[in-house]
Amino acid sequence: MARDTTDNQPIEGLDQLVGYLAAGNKPRDKWRIGTEHEKFPFYTDGNAPVPYGGERGIRAILEGMQEKLGWDPIIDDGRIIGLVEPTGQGAISLEPGGQFELSGAPLETIHQTCREGNAHLAQLREIAEPLGIRFLGLGGSPKWSLAETPKMPKSRYEIMTRYMPKVGTKGLDMMYRTCTIQVNLDFESERDMRRKMQVSLKLQPLSTALFANSPFTEGKPNGFLSWRGDIWRDTDNQRSGMLEFCFSPDFGFADYVEWALDVPMYFVIRDGRYHDMTHMTFRQFMAGAARKEVPDGMPTMGDWANHLSTLFPDVRLKRFLEMRGADGGPWRRICALPAFWVGLLYDEAALDAIEALTADWTYAETLAMRDAVPEKGIAAPFRNTTLREVARDVLAISRDGLKRRHRLNRDGYDETSFLSTLEEVVARGTTSAEEMLSAYHMRWGDSIEPVFLEYAY
Template structure:
């Protein structure tokens, strides 16, 4: 979760909310790629979670990273909760259980994304190793119970922690025990946004299958390949899912605003203070009649922060966020933006991707999304196996990246970043199935080796 917005300009009408989203439209030459990835810190000795406080804690890591990178601290009161690169646009933030997130800068190519990830992981290792901890790239923490997982000192998380158990069975698991990699991509117009949103939603289960990497919970196989994806099926169904309305006639910015207005709020932020309004309506705030802030109307910040607390498989802000993939090994951090950039930033590929999915019914899309966490590449839709579908999707992305033809200093184009996905499709095994095989064989049914072999 990126940092909260600070823009106190008042918003008084639904039309202004729509206009704010629409203002995200950009000319294609200004399209950028923003990659976010989360990872679990763990102690090298004992493979335990890392607390916030203490000389070997997350605060010390953030302070060390600040000294190394010269990024600005993001503070909540007197507490450091992240870092911001005010020049490039990237940020480091903390997820509720201490998951360490890089929100990458908006970049032109996947080559730049890869360099950014490299630099970040080098810095993180440089600071964390002397502190005695490492980082794990998985979709779900493989060992710790919820009770063992530390709680980060952020006001919004406190409110969410209180609210989550009221609206689903897995909200706290989502907050404290999962990690993702996601990519944020631009749109040129309302029509372009709608097409990309539809392709992103319909094909999100393909990404979930290809990146499935969360097969262990509390030291044992949990019965899923992507338990992180399963968790989202019962976190808070008012604010997550496949957005069937996005495929209906008349879809556009207005329709998304109406959906977002019906999603209950978590908080209103005034200054550094989070006011718990969990379950209440943004419509009341917009109308200037919210009981928590009598007489006040909504601000741009309120709207931006509210949109950031909605969690569908693809999220619309002033760009589109692809949210279906598990956190994973280093190579996969560049594979995810490569996949979606190849599909969505080339018009021929975008058309081809939509042709694949346009005939599916809402029921078929939902069934695929429901089956994938357990079945991965063995799921089926419209008589086709996921493996076959994913092959076609990756081939479309490859063709799109080849047409973009962005070369690195060695003359290579961006297609090379799809290699981990093509290897998975060749073997038919998701990253989770590779881990499960090792667990049953050389790891002797222990998850401990994962901390050595899957660490960054």
């Protein structure tokens, strides 16, 4: 999740909020790729979860990483809860259940993204392995109950933990027991943002299917290929999902702002202290509803930036677009996700082609796909075919886009090789989750424990 920011500039009107998003417009030569990935820490002795404190806890990992990298600590109520590269080029943060997240630097190629991920995991192993800790690349926590899952000492998470059961049945599972891989991508104009938002919303269920990697809960198969995908169907439906209004032919920044204004807030920060604001929307906040509740009770641009970071649609709009559909997974997936989306969205001919392919997909059809994918993966039906067949066409467009981008590594290879793990899923007809379930019933003898060997970083 995003690092909370402070910017004390007062908000004077709606135009300012729209302008905040429009300030993300960038010329093509400034487009970058920001990749985030999360993983579950566990003790190799007994495959138990790792708490925050103690000599072999998550705080010790953060302190070791701080010493190794020289990054600045992120402090919340006197405790280290993350690290940030001094010039803002990347950060390490904690999710509510201790999931360890790298928010990568904005990079130019997938080759750089892969090197960044490799370096991070190598640094992490160097610090964590002497503590008897490794990390698991899955989309859902396979073994521990919610009660067994540690809680990180982060103020915003305390507010969210109290609030989630009021607005959905699965919000605490989302917070404490899921991991994702995300990519953040740029746009050059409102029109470009609209095209990318609409295409990527329609394709997010396909992304969930291709990356489905969370078939276990509390030591047993849970009936899903992407349990994480199912969790997002009832987390907090006011702030998450497909966003039907984004399908409109004239969708723009102002429409997203109008939607965001009517979503309940989580918090505001004043003098380093988090105030629970879940009882009001941002629109009510702007109308003065918090004047008597919090110091400086009128909204700032920092409050707006933080509010945007607490919205969870399948594609999130900030000053860039965040692709949010994929389960966390093994190392190859960390490179495959940005490759998939960059191939589709950063090459004009590919964007034209994928827009044409999805042009007549309706909101209702896309929602039906989203509902089918957690259980069925790439076998989910779409019209008179399956997502497996759709994936063949989509991956071919992405591959062509990456080919035309022609970003070569030192050995002269382009970025298309990073799609191979997804092309294997389509060729086999089985997702990573199905491979895992097969192993569970056969090689693993109905035991969850081997997952901690075979899917650890």
